[in-house]
Amino acid sequence: MTPDSIYFTRTELDRCANMRDQKQRLKQLKKFKPCHYVPVYLGNHLYLKGEDNFFHSSQPIGSSRDETFLGVLNDELWFSCSIKESEARALEEKHQASFQSLRQYALALDDDQGHIALYSRGMDLWHRRRVFCSICGTKNKAASSGHKMVCENGHEQFPHIEPAVIVLVSDGDKCLLGRKHSWPPNVYSTLAGFVEPGESIEDAVHREVYEESNIRLKNLQYFGSQPWPFPSSLMVAFKAEARSDDIRLDDEMEDVRWFHKDDLIKWVKQGSIILSPRFSVANSLISNFLGQEY
Ligand SMILES: [Zn+2]
Structure with missing residues:
Protein backbone atom coordinates (compact mmCIF):
# COMPACT_ATOMS: atom_id res chain seq x y z
CA MET A 1 0.00 0.00 0.00
CA THR A 2 1.32 3.39 -0.97
CA PRO A 3 -0.14 6.80 -0.10
CA ASP A 4 -1.58 6.87 -3.66
CA SER A 5 -3.86 3.99 -2.81
CA ILE A 6 -5.66 5.64 0.12
CA TYR A 7 -9.39 4.94 -0.32
CA PHE A 8 -11.85 7.68 -1.31
CA THR A 9 -9.12 9.99 -2.63
CA ARG A 10 -8.72 8.60 -6.16
CA THR A 11 -11.24 10.28 -8.43
CA GLU A 12 -11.65 12.00 -11.77
CA LEU A 13 -14.45 14.21 -10.40
CA ASP A 14 -13.76 17.91 -11.08
CA ARG A 15 -15.35 19.98 -8.31
CA CYS A 16 -15.68 23.00 -10.67
CA ALA A 17 -15.73 25.37 -7.69
CA ASN A 18 -15.89 28.40 -10.03
CA MET A 19 -19.34 27.26 -11.22
CA ARG A 20 -20.94 27.25 -7.77
CA ASP A 21 -21.90 30.92 -7.99
CA GLN A 22 -22.79 30.83 -11.70
CA LYS A 23 -26.48 30.09 -11.22
CA GLN A 24 -27.58 30.75 -14.80
CA ARG A 25 -24.77 28.70 -16.32
CA LEU A 26 -25.52 25.78 -14.04
CA LYS A 27 -29.22 26.05 -14.91
CA GLN A 28 -28.39 25.92 -18.64
CA LEU A 29 -25.98 23.03 -18.23
CA LYS A 30 -28.64 21.05 -16.38
CA LYS A 31 -30.76 21.21 -19.55
CA PHE A 32 -28.08 19.87 -21.90
CA LYS A 33 -25.88 17.57 -19.85
CA PRO A 34 -26.79 14.33 -18.13
CA CYS A 35 -27.31 14.94 -14.39
CA HIS A 36 -27.14 12.63 -11.39
CA TYR A 37 -28.93 13.47 -8.15
CA VAL A 38 -27.81 11.49 -5.09
CA PRO A 39 -30.30 11.41 -2.21
CA VAL A 40 -28.59 11.48 1.20
CA TYR A 41 -30.38 10.97 4.50
CA LEU A 42 -28.45 11.57 7.77
CA GLY A 43 -25.20 11.06 5.83
CA ASN A 44 -26.36 7.69 4.45
CA HIS A 45 -27.13 6.53 0.92
CA LEU A 46 -29.67 4.12 -0.50
CA TYR A 47 -27.40 1.16 -1.13
CA LEU A 48 -28.54 -1.12 -3.97
CA LYS A 49 -27.04 -4.46 -3.08
CA GLY A 50 -27.16 -6.36 -6.37
CA GLU A 51 -25.74 -3.38 -8.28
CA ASP A 52 -22.80 -2.60 -5.96
CA ASN A 53 -23.77 1.04 -6.05
CA PHE A 54 -25.99 3.57 -4.30
CA PHE A 55 -29.18 4.96 -5.80
CA HIS A 56 -29.00 8.16 -7.86
CA SER A 57 -31.55 9.62 -10.20
CA SER A 58 -31.47 11.68 -13.40
CA GLN A 59 -34.20 13.88 -11.88
CA PRO A 60 -33.99 16.19 -8.82
CA ILE A 61 -35.08 14.63 -5.54
CA GLY A 62 -36.73 16.50 -2.70
CA SER A 63 -36.50 20.28 -2.47
CA SER A 64 -33.88 22.03 -4.67
CA ARG A 65 -33.10 24.30 -1.69
CA ASP A 66 -31.25 21.32 -0.21
CA GLU A 67 -29.28 20.49 -3.34
CA THR A 68 -25.48 20.69 -3.48
CA PHE A 69 -23.49 20.83 -6.71
CA LEU A 70 -20.66 18.28 -6.32
CA GLY A 71 -18.94 18.68 -9.68
CA VAL A 72 -18.49 17.17 -13.13
CA LEU A 73 -17.43 13.60 -13.90
CA ASN A 74 -17.09 12.35 -17.50
CA ASP A 75 -18.96 15.45 -18.72
CA GLU A 76 -21.93 14.68 -16.43
CA LEU A 77 -23.10 16.78 -13.48
CA TRP A 78 -23.42 15.37 -9.97
CA PHE A 79 -25.55 16.78 -7.16
CA SER A 80 -26.28 15.60 -3.65
CA CYS A 81 -29.75 16.13 -2.18
CA SER A 82 -30.38 16.22 1.57
CA ILE A 83 -33.77 14.58 1.87
CA LYS A 84 -36.40 14.39 4.63
CA GLU A 85 -37.29 11.24 6.56
CA SER A 86 -40.59 10.81 4.68
CA GLU A 87 -38.74 11.02 1.35
CA ALA A 88 -36.15 8.50 2.54
CA ARG A 89 -38.83 6.01 3.64
CA ALA A 90 -40.68 6.38 0.29
CA LEU A 91 -37.45 5.67 -1.65
CA GLU A 92 -36.69 2.65 0.54
CA GLU A 93 -40.15 1.27 -0.13
CA LYS A 94 -39.91 1.89 -3.88
CA HIS A 95 -36.47 0.32 -4.32
CA GLN A 96 -36.73 -2.37 -1.65
CA ALA A 97 -33.41 -1.16 -0.19
CA SER A 98 -32.34 0.81 2.86
CA PHE A 99 -30.29 3.92 3.63
CA GLN A 100 -27.02 2.62 5.07
CA SER A 101 -23.72 3.95 6.33
CA LEU A 102 -20.90 3.97 3.80
CA ARG A 103 -18.92 1.86 6.28
CA GLN A 104 -21.15 -1.10 5.35
CA TYR A 105 -20.47 -1.07 1.60
CA ALA A 106 -17.43 1.16 0.89
CA LEU A 107 -15.41 -1.75 -0.52
CA ALA A 108 -18.12 -2.54 -3.09
CA LEU A 109 -17.85 0.90 -4.74
CA ASP A 110 -15.41 1.94 -7.47
CA ASP A 111 -13.06 4.90 -6.89
CA ASP A 112 -15.35 7.62 -8.28
CA GLN A 113 -18.49 6.27 -6.61
CA GLY A 114 -16.64 5.92 -3.31
CA HIS A 115 -15.47 9.51 -3.53
CA ILE A 116 -18.93 10.85 -4.44
CA ALA A 117 -20.49 8.90 -1.56
CA LEU A 118 -17.98 10.29 0.94
CA TYR A 119 -18.17 13.86 -0.41
CA SER A 120 -21.99 13.92 -0.43
CA ARG A 121 -22.05 12.42 3.08
CA GLY A 122 -19.84 15.25 4.36
CA MET A 123 -21.97 17.94 2.71
CA ASP A 124 -25.24 16.41 3.94
CA LEU A 125 -24.07 16.14 7.56
CA TRP A 126 -22.79 19.72 7.51
CA HIS A 127 -26.13 21.01 6.12
CA ARG A 128 -28.08 19.18 8.80
CA ARG A 129 -25.87 20.53 11.61
CA ARG A 130 -25.96 24.11 10.36
CA VAL A 131 -29.70 24.73 10.22
CA PHE A 132 -29.07 27.77 12.46
CA CYS A 133 -26.24 30.30 12.42
CA SER A 134 -23.53 29.44 14.95
CA ILE A 135 -22.96 33.18 15.61
CA CYS A 136 -26.45 34.69 16.08
CA GLY A 137 -28.80 31.68 16.06
CA THR A 138 -31.05 32.83 13.20
CA LYS A 139 -32.03 30.45 10.39
CA ASN A 140 -29.38 29.67 7.76
CA LYS A 141 -30.00 29.51 4.03
CA ALA A 142 -27.76 27.60 1.60
CA ALA A 143 -25.83 29.65 -1.00
CA SER A 144 -23.11 28.95 -3.60
CA SER A 145 -24.88 25.78 -4.79
CA GLY A 146 -24.86 24.37 -1.27
CA HIS A 147 -21.24 25.18 -0.36
CA LYS A 148 -21.99 28.13 1.89
CA MET A 149 -24.58 28.97 4.55
CA VAL A 150 -25.76 32.53 5.12
CA CYS A 151 -28.02 33.58 8.03
CA GLU A 152 -30.62 36.39 8.24
CA ASN A 153 -27.91 38.74 9.51
CA GLY A 154 -25.53 37.94 6.68
CA HIS A 155 -23.05 35.78 8.62
CA GLU A 156 -21.35 33.38 6.22
CA GLN A 157 -20.36 29.86 7.23
CA PHE A 158 -18.37 27.29 5.28
CA PRO A 159 -18.14 23.50 5.69
CA HIS A 160 -16.64 22.59 9.02
CA ILE A 161 -13.67 20.20 8.97
ZN1 LIG B 1 -25.85 34.87 12.01
Missing part, protein backbone atom coordinates in the same frame (compact mmCIF):
# COMPACT_ATOMS: atom_id res chain seq x y z
CA GLU A 162 -11.87 18.85 12.05
CA PRO A 163 -8.26 17.79 11.37
CA ALA A 164 -7.02 14.69 13.15
CA VAL A 165 -3.59 13.04 13.07
CA ILE A 166 -2.93 9.34 12.74
CA VAL A 167 0.51 7.76 12.92
CA LEU A 168 2.26 4.45 12.44
CA VAL A 169 5.12 4.35 14.94
CA SER A 170 7.82 1.80 14.20
CA ASP A 171 10.96 0.52 15.91
CA GLY A 172 12.76 -1.67 13.38
CA ASP A 173 10.46 -4.62 12.64
CA LYS A 174 7.99 -3.68 15.36
CA CYS A 175 5.05 -1.29 15.14
CA LEU A 176 3.00 0.35 17.86
CA LEU A 177 -0.75 -0.35 17.82
CA GLY A 178 -3.41 0.23 20.41
CA ARG A 179 -7.08 -0.22 21.19
CA LYS A 180 -9.69 1.87 22.98
CA HIS A 181 -12.09 0.50 25.62
CA SER A 182 -15.09 0.99 23.33
CA TRP A 183 -13.75 -0.98 20.35
CA PRO A 184 -14.96 -4.48 19.43
CA PRO A 185 -12.77 -7.31 20.82
CA ASN A 186 -9.33 -7.89 19.23
CA VAL A 187 -9.39 -4.72 17.09
CA TYR A 188 -6.07 -2.85 17.09
CA SER A 189 -5.09 0.24 15.14
CA THR A 190 -2.59 3.05 14.77
CA LEU A 191 -2.67 5.83 17.36
CA ALA A 192 -4.72 8.91 16.45
CA GLY A 193 -6.22 12.08 17.87
CA PHE A 194 -7.60 15.52 17.09
CA VAL A 195 -5.44 18.57 16.46
CA GLU A 196 -6.10 21.22 19.11
CA PRO A 197 -6.48 24.99 18.57
CA GLY A 198 -3.10 26.69 18.39
CA GLU A 199 -1.27 23.45 17.72
CA SER A 200 0.61 22.40 14.58
CA ILE A 201 -0.21 19.06 13.00
CA GLU A 202 3.31 17.81 13.77
CA ASP A 203 3.03 18.82 17.44
CA ALA A 204 -0.30 17.01 17.63
CA VAL A 205 1.38 13.78 16.43
CA HIS A 206 4.09 14.03 19.11
CA ARG A 207 1.57 14.90 21.84
CA GLU A 208 -1.01 12.22 20.99
CA VAL A 209 1.54 9.41 20.81
CA TYR A 210 3.20 10.52 24.04
CA GLU A 211 -0.16 10.84 25.86
CA GLU A 212 -1.45 7.46 24.70
CA SER A 213 1.76 5.43 24.99
CA ASN A 214 4.57 7.42 26.66
CA ILE A 215 6.65 6.99 23.47
CA ARG A 216 8.72 9.89 22.09
CA LEU A 217 9.18 10.15 18.31
CA LYS A 218 11.80 10.98 15.70
CA ASN A 219 11.88 11.12 11.88
CA LEU A 220 8.26 12.14 11.42
CA GLN A 221 7.30 11.59 7.78
CA TYR A 222 4.09 12.68 6.06
CA PHE A 223 2.22 9.71 4.53
CA GLY A 224 -1.00 11.11 3.08
CA SER A 225 -4.47 12.28 4.05
CA GLN A 226 -8.00 11.01 3.91
CA PRO A 227 -11.30 12.88 4.21
CA TRP A 228 -13.28 11.20 6.98
CA PRO A 229 -16.77 12.71 7.36
CA PHE A 230 -17.74 10.55 10.35
CA PRO A 231 -18.90 13.20 10.97
CA SER A 232 -16.41 15.84 9.82
CA SER A 233 -12.74 14.85 10.12
CA LEU A 234 -9.77 15.03 7.83
CA MET A 235 -7.21 12.36 8.75
CA VAL A 236 -3.61 13.49 8.29
CA ALA A 237 -1.40 10.39 8.31
CA PHE A 238 2.27 10.09 9.28
CA LYS A 239 4.95 7.48 9.80
CA ALA A 240 7.45 7.96 12.63
CA GLU A 241 10.17 6.10 14.47
CA ALA A 242 10.24 5.57 18.22
CA ARG A 243 13.00 7.09 20.36
CA SER A 244 12.12 4.76 23.25
CA ASP A 245 10.10 1.57 23.69
CA ASP A 246 8.79 1.83 27.24
CA ILE A 247 4.98 1.94 26.97
CA ARG A 248 2.81 3.55 29.65
CA LEU A 249 -0.95 3.73 29.10
CA ASP A 250 -3.33 6.61 29.73
CA ASP A 251 -7.02 6.19 30.65
CA GLU A 252 -8.18 6.61 27.06
CA MET A 253 -6.52 3.39 25.87
CA GLU A 254 -7.33 -0.17 26.94
CA ASP A 255 -4.06 -1.47 25.50
CA VAL A 256 -1.04 -0.29 23.48
CA ARG A 257 1.54 -2.84 22.36
CA TRP A 258 4.54 -3.42 20.16
CA PHE A 259 3.78 -5.94 17.42
CA HIS A 260 6.55 -7.68 15.53
CA LYS A 261 5.82 -7.71 11.80
CA ASP A 262 5.82 -11.53 11.56
CA ASP A 263 3.55 -11.98 14.61
CA LEU A 264 1.11 -9.35 13.36
CA ILE A 265 0.83 -10.99 9.93
CA LYS A 266 0.29 -14.38 11.58
CA TRP A 267 -2.33 -13.13 14.05
CA VAL A 268 -4.23 -11.13 11.42
CA LYS A 269 -4.39 -14.25 9.21
CA GLN A 270 -5.58 -16.31 12.20
CA GLY A 271 -8.18 -13.68 13.05
CA SER A 272 -6.93 -13.21 16.62
CA ILE A 273 -6.06 -9.58 15.77
CA ILE A 274 -8.46 -7.51 13.67
CA LEU A 275 -7.22 -4.38 11.90
CA SER A 276 -9.26 -1.29 10.95
CA PRO A 277 -11.28 -1.79 7.74
CA ARG A 278 -9.40 -1.86 4.43
CA PHE A 279 -10.87 1.50 3.34
CA SER A 280 -9.38 3.34 6.35
CA VAL A 281 -6.07 5.20 6.22
CA ALA A 282 -5.05 3.29 9.38
CA ASN A 283 -5.17 0.12 7.32
CA SER A 284 -3.13 1.80 4.54
CA LEU A 285 -0.46 2.74 7.10
CA ILE A 286 -0.28 -0.76 8.60
CA SER A 287 -0.32 -2.47 5.18
CA ASN A 288 2.45 -0.13 4.05
CA PHE A 289 4.52 -1.17 7.07
CA LEU A 290 3.84 -4.89 6.51
CA GLY A 291 4.57 -4.61 2.78
CA GLN A 292 1.26 -6.12 1.73
CA GLU A 293 -2.48 -5.36 1.92
CA TYR A 294 -4.40 -6.76 4.91
Whole structure:
Protein backbone atom coordinates (compact mmCIF):
# COMPACT_ATOMS: atom_id res chain seq x y z
CA MET A 1 0.00 0.00 0.00
CA THR A 2 1.32 3.39 -0.97
CA PRO A 3 -0.14 6.80 -0.10
CA ASP A 4 -1.58 6.87 -3.66
CA SER A 5 -3.86 3.99 -2.81
CA ILE A 6 -5.66 5.64 0.12
CA TYR A 7 -9.39 4.94 -0.32
CA PHE A 8 -11.85 7.68 -1.31
CA THR A 9 -9.12 9.99 -2.63
CA ARG A 10 -8.72 8.60 -6.16
CA THR A 11 -11.24 10.28 -8.43
CA GLU A 12 -11.65 12.00 -11.77
CA LEU A 13 -14.45 14.21 -10.40
CA ASP A 14 -13.76 17.91 -11.08
CA ARG A 15 -15.35 19.98 -8.31
CA CYS A 16 -15.68 23.00 -10.67
CA ALA A 17 -15.73 25.37 -7.69
CA ASN A 18 -15.89 28.40 -10.03
CA MET A 19 -19.34 27.26 -11.22
CA ARG A 20 -20.94 27.25 -7.77
CA ASP A 21 -21.90 30.92 -7.99
CA GLN A 22 -22.79 30.83 -11.70
CA LYS A 23 -26.48 30.09 -11.22
CA GLN A 24 -27.58 30.75 -14.80
CA ARG A 25 -24.77 28.70 -16.32
CA LEU A 26 -25.52 25.78 -14.04
CA LYS A 27 -29.22 26.05 -14.91
CA GLN A 28 -28.39 25.92 -18.64
CA LEU A 29 -25.98 23.03 -18.23
CA LYS A 30 -28.64 21.05 -16.38
CA LYS A 31 -30.76 21.21 -19.55
CA PHE A 32 -28.08 19.87 -21.90
CA LYS A 33 -25.88 17.57 -19.85
CA PRO A 34 -26.79 14.33 -18.13
CA CYS A 35 -27.31 14.94 -14.39
CA HIS A 36 -27.14 12.63 -11.39
CA TYR A 37 -28.93 13.47 -8.15
CA VAL A 38 -27.81 11.49 -5.09
CA PRO A 39 -30.30 11.41 -2.21
CA VAL A 40 -28.59 11.48 1.20
CA TYR A 41 -30.38 10.97 4.50
CA LEU A 42 -28.45 11.57 7.77
CA GLY A 43 -25.20 11.06 5.83
CA ASN A 44 -26.36 7.69 4.45
CA HIS A 45 -27.13 6.53 0.92
CA LEU A 46 -29.67 4.12 -0.50
CA TYR A 47 -27.40 1.16 -1.13
CA LEU A 48 -28.54 -1.12 -3.97
CA LYS A 49 -27.04 -4.46 -3.08
CA GLY A 50 -27.16 -6.36 -6.37
CA GLU A 51 -25.74 -3.38 -8.28
CA ASP A 52 -22.80 -2.60 -5.96
CA ASN A 53 -23.77 1.04 -6.05
CA PHE A 54 -25.99 3.57 -4.30
CA PHE A 55 -29.18 4.96 -5.80
CA HIS A 56 -29.00 8.16 -7.86
CA SER A 57 -31.55 9.62 -10.20
CA SER A 58 -31.47 11.68 -13.40
CA GLN A 59 -34.20 13.88 -11.88
CA PRO A 60 -33.99 16.19 -8.82
CA ILE A 61 -35.08 14.63 -5.54
CA GLY A 62 -36.73 16.50 -2.70
CA SER A 63 -36.50 20.28 -2.47
CA SER A 64 -33.88 22.03 -4.67
CA ARG A 65 -33.10 24.30 -1.69
CA ASP A 66 -31.25 21.32 -0.21
CA GLU A 67 -29.28 20.49 -3.34
CA THR A 68 -25.48 20.69 -3.48
CA PHE A 69 -23.49 20.83 -6.71
CA LEU A 70 -20.66 18.28 -6.32
CA GLY A 71 -18.94 18.68 -9.68
CA VAL A 72 -18.49 17.17 -13.13
CA LEU A 73 -17.43 13.60 -13.90
CA ASN A 74 -17.09 12.35 -17.50
CA ASP A 75 -18.96 15.45 -18.72
CA GLU A 76 -21.93 14.68 -16.43
CA LEU A 77 -23.10 16.78 -13.48
CA TRP A 78 -23.42 15.37 -9.97
CA PHE A 79 -25.55 16.78 -7.16
CA SER A 80 -26.28 15.60 -3.65
CA CYS A 81 -29.75 16.13 -2.18
CA SER A 82 -30.38 16.22 1.57
CA ILE A 83 -33.77 14.58 1.87
CA LYS A 84 -36.40 14.39 4.63
CA GLU A 85 -37.29 11.24 6.56
CA SER A 86 -40.59 10.81 4.68
CA GLU A 87 -38.74 11.02 1.35
CA ALA A 88 -36.15 8.50 2.54
CA ARG A 89 -38.83 6.01 3.64
CA ALA A 90 -40.68 6.38 0.29
CA LEU A 91 -37.45 5.67 -1.65
CA GLU A 92 -36.69 2.65 0.54
CA GLU A 93 -40.15 1.27 -0.13
CA LYS A 94 -39.91 1.89 -3.88
CA HIS A 95 -36.47 0.32 -4.32
CA GLN A 96 -36.73 -2.37 -1.65
CA ALA A 97 -33.41 -1.16 -0.19
CA SER A 98 -32.34 0.81 2.86
CA PHE A 99 -30.29 3.92 3.63
CA GLN A 100 -27.02 2.62 5.07
CA SER A 101 -23.72 3.95 6.33
CA LEU A 102 -20.90 3.97 3.80
CA ARG A 103 -18.92 1.86 6.28
CA GLN A 104 -21.15 -1.10 5.35
CA TYR A 105 -20.47 -1.07 1.60
CA ALA A 106 -17.43 1.16 0.89
CA LEU A 107 -15.41 -1.75 -0.52
CA ALA A 108 -18.12 -2.54 -3.09
CA LEU A 109 -17.85 0.90 -4.74
CA ASP A 110 -15.41 1.94 -7.47
CA ASP A 111 -13.06 4.90 -6.89
CA ASP A 112 -15.35 7.62 -8.28
CA GLN A 113 -18.49 6.27 -6.61
CA GLY A 114 -16.64 5.92 -3.31
CA HIS A 115 -15.47 9.51 -3.53
CA ILE A 116 -18.93 10.85 -4.44
CA ALA A 117 -20.49 8.90 -1.56
CA LEU A 118 -17.98 10.29 0.94
CA TYR A 119 -18.17 13.86 -0.41
CA SER A 120 -21.99 13.92 -0.43
CA ARG A 121 -22.05 12.42 3.08
CA GLY A 122 -19.84 15.25 4.36
CA MET A 123 -21.97 17.94 2.71
CA ASP A 124 -25.24 16.41 3.94
CA LEU A 125 -24.07 16.14 7.56
CA TRP A 126 -22.79 19.72 7.51
CA HIS A 127 -26.13 21.01 6.12
CA ARG A 128 -28.08 19.18 8.80
CA ARG A 129 -25.87 20.53 11.61
CA ARG A 130 -25.96 24.11 10.36
CA VAL A 131 -29.70 24.73 10.22
CA PHE A 132 -29.07 27.77 12.46
CA CYS A 133 -26.24 30.30 12.42
CA SER A 134 -23.53 29.44 14.95
CA ILE A 135 -22.96 33.18 15.61
CA CYS A 136 -26.45 34.69 16.08
CA GLY A 137 -28.80 31.68 16.06
CA THR A 138 -31.05 32.83 13.20
CA LYS A 139 -32.03 30.45 10.39
CA ASN A 140 -29.38 29.67 7.76
CA LYS A 141 -30.00 29.51 4.03
CA ALA A 142 -27.76 27.60 1.60
CA ALA A 143 -25.83 29.65 -1.00
CA SER A 144 -23.11 28.95 -3.60
CA SER A 145 -24.88 25.78 -4.79
CA GLY A 146 -24.86 24.37 -1.27
CA HIS A 147 -21.24 25.18 -0.36
CA LYS A 148 -21.99 28.13 1.89
CA MET A 149 -24.58 28.97 4.55
CA VAL A 150 -25.76 32.53 5.12
CA CYS A 151 -28.02 33.58 8.03
CA GLU A 152 -30.62 36.39 8.24
CA ASN A 153 -27.91 38.74 9.51
CA GLY A 154 -25.53 37.94 6.68
CA HIS A 155 -23.05 35.78 8.62
CA GLU A 156 -21.35 33.38 6.22
CA GLN A 157 -20.36 29.86 7.23
CA PHE A 158 -18.37 27.29 5.28
CA PRO A 159 -18.14 23.50 5.69
CA HIS A 160 -16.64 22.59 9.02
CA ILE A 161 -13.67 20.20 8.97
CA GLU A 162 -11.87 18.85 12.05
CA PRO A 163 -8.26 17.79 11.37
CA ALA A 164 -7.02 14.69 13.15
CA VAL A 165 -3.59 13.04 13.07
CA ILE A 166 -2.93 9.34 12.74
CA VAL A 167 0.51 7.76 12.92
CA LEU A 168 2.26 4.45 12.44
CA VAL A 169 5.12 4.35 14.94
CA SER A 170 7.82 1.80 14.20
CA ASP A 171 10.96 0.52 15.91
CA GLY A 172 12.76 -1.67 13.38
CA ASP A 173 10.46 -4.62 12.64
CA LYS A 174 7.99 -3.68 15.36
CA CYS A 175 5.05 -1.29 15.14
CA LEU A 176 3.00 0.35 17.86
CA LEU A 177 -0.75 -0.35 17.82
CA GLY A 178 -3.41 0.23 20.41
CA ARG A 179 -7.08 -0.22 21.19
CA LYS A 180 -9.69 1.87 22.98
CA HIS A 181 -12.09 0.50 25.62
CA SER A 182 -15.09 0.99 23.33
CA TRP A 183 -13.75 -0.98 20.35
CA PRO A 184 -14.96 -4.48 19.43
CA PRO A 185 -12.77 -7.31 20.82
CA ASN A 186 -9.33 -7.89 19.23
CA VAL A 187 -9.39 -4.72 17.09
CA TYR A 188 -6.07 -2.85 17.09
CA SER A 189 -5.09 0.24 15.14
CA THR A 190 -2.59 3.05 14.77
CA LEU A 191 -2.67 5.83 17.36
CA ALA A 192 -4.72 8.91 16.45
CA GLY A 193 -6.22 12.08 17.87
CA PHE A 194 -7.60 15.52 17.09
CA VAL A 195 -5.44 18.57 16.46
CA GLU A 196 -6.10 21.22 19.11
CA PRO A 197 -6.48 24.99 18.57
CA GLY A 198 -3.10 26.69 18.39
CA GLU A 199 -1.27 23.45 17.72
CA SER A 200 0.61 22.40 14.58
CA ILE A 201 -0.21 19.06 13.00
CA GLU A 202 3.31 17.81 13.77
CA ASP A 203 3.03 18.82 17.44
CA ALA A 204 -0.30 17.01 17.63
CA VAL A 205 1.38 13.78 16.43
CA HIS A 206 4.09 14.03 19.11
CA ARG A 207 1.57 14.90 21.84
CA GLU A 208 -1.01 12.22 20.99
CA VAL A 209 1.54 9.41 20.81
CA TYR A 210 3.20 10.52 24.04
CA GLU A 211 -0.16 10.84 25.86
CA GLU A 212 -1.45 7.46 24.70
CA SER A 213 1.76 5.43 24.99
CA ASN A 214 4.57 7.42 26.66
CA ILE A 215 6.65 6.99 23.47
CA ARG A 216 8.72 9.89 22.09
CA LEU A 217 9.18 10.15 18.31
CA LYS A 218 11.80 10.98 15.70
CA ASN A 219 11.88 11.12 11.88
CA LEU A 220 8.26 12.14 11.42
CA GLN A 221 7.30 11.59 7.78
CA TYR A 222 4.09 12.68 6.06
CA PHE A 223 2.22 9.71 4.53
CA GLY A 224 -1.00 11.11 3.08
CA SER A 225 -4.47 12.28 4.05
CA GLN A 226 -8.00 11.01 3.91
CA PRO A 227 -11.30 12.88 4.21
CA TRP A 228 -13.28 11.20 6.98
CA PRO A 229 -16.77 12.71 7.36
CA PHE A 230 -17.74 10.55 10.35
CA PRO A 231 -18.90 13.20 10.97
CA SER A 232 -16.41 15.84 9.82
CA SER A 233 -12.74 14.85 10.12
CA LEU A 234 -9.77 15.03 7.83
CA MET A 235 -7.21 12.36 8.75
CA VAL A 236 -3.61 13.49 8.29
CA ALA A 237 -1.40 10.39 8.31
CA PHE A 238 2.27 10.09 9.28
CA LYS A 239 4.95 7.48 9.80
CA ALA A 240 7.45 7.96 12.63
CA GLU A 241 10.17 6.10 14.47
CA ALA A 242 10.24 5.57 18.22
CA ARG A 243 13.00 7.09 20.36
CA SER A 244 12.12 4.76 23.25
CA ASP A 245 10.10 1.57 23.69
CA ASP A 246 8.79 1.83 27.24
CA ILE A 247 4.98 1.94 26.97
CA ARG A 248 2.81 3.55 29.65
CA LEU A 249 -0.95 3.73 29.10
CA ASP A 250 -3.33 6.61 29.73
CA ASP A 251 -7.02 6.19 30.65
CA GLU A 252 -8.18 6.61 27.06
CA MET A 253 -6.52 3.39 25.87
CA GLU A 254 -7.33 -0.17 26.94
CA ASP A 255 -4.06 -1.47 25.50
CA VAL A 256 -1.04 -0.29 23.48
CA ARG A 257 1.54 -2.84 22.36
CA TRP A 258 4.54 -3.42 20.16
CA PHE A 259 3.78 -5.94 17.42
CA HIS A 260 6.55 -7.68 15.53
CA LYS A 261 5.82 -7.71 11.80
CA ASP A 262 5.82 -11.53 11.56
CA ASP A 263 3.55 -11.98 14.61
CA LEU A 264 1.11 -9.35 13.36
CA ILE A 265 0.83 -10.99 9.93
CA LYS A 266 0.29 -14.38 11.58
CA TRP A 267 -2.33 -13.13 14.05
CA VAL A 268 -4.23 -11.13 11.42
CA LYS A 269 -4.39 -14.25 9.21
CA GLN A 270 -5.58 -16.31 12.20
CA GLY A 271 -8.18 -13.68 13.05
CA SER A 272 -6.93 -13.21 16.62
CA ILE A 273 -6.06 -9.58 15.77
CA ILE A 274 -8.46 -7.51 13.67
CA LEU A 275 -7.22 -4.38 11.90
CA SER A 276 -9.26 -1.29 10.95
CA PRO A 277 -11.28 -1.79 7.74
CA ARG A 278 -9.40 -1.86 4.43
CA PHE A 279 -10.87 1.50 3.34
CA SER A 280 -9.38 3.34 6.35
CA VAL A 281 -6.07 5.20 6.22
CA ALA A 282 -5.05 3.29 9.38
CA ASN A 283 -5.17 0.12 7.32
CA SER A 284 -3.13 1.80 4.54
CA LEU A 285 -0.46 2.74 7.10
CA ILE A 286 -0.28 -0.76 8.60
CA SER A 287 -0.32 -2.47 5.18
CA ASN A 288 2.45 -0.13 4.05
CA PHE A 289 4.52 -1.17 7.07
CA LEU A 290 3.84 -4.89 6.51
CA GLY A 291 4.57 -4.61 2.78
CA GLN A 292 1.26 -6.12 1.73
CA GLU A 293 -2.48 -5.36 1.92
CA TYR A 294 -4.40 -6.76 4.91
ZN1 LIG B 1 -25.85 34.87 12.01
